Amino acid sequence: MAATSQPGPTRRSAVRLWRPRRALSTEEHEVPDTAALNAVLAGAxxxxxxxxxxxxxxxxxxxxxxxVFPAYGDLY
Structure with missing residues (x-):
């Protein structure tokens, strides 16, 4: 019984898998709370x-x- 190899996805079809199905700019989205995001980023x-x-x-x-490579504590 001979094993048959099936061709894998072509480069074109593999790239197509990563594309979104519809443009994000056409959907309705709520405006994110930027103050909360800024608080998280400030904490980070x-x-x-x-x-x-x-x-x-x-x-x-x-x-x-x-x-000789002195550390900060060695210098100050």
């Missing part, structure tokens, strides 16, 4: 900022093949 900004500051302050300097 604060969290990222605190994580970066914590990582910079916890970093340690090291001696590498290119020389």
């Amino acid at each position: 900004t604060d969290a990222v900022m605190r994580a970066i500051v914590k990582a910079v302050r916890a970093a340690e300097g090291f001696d590498g093949p290119g020389g």
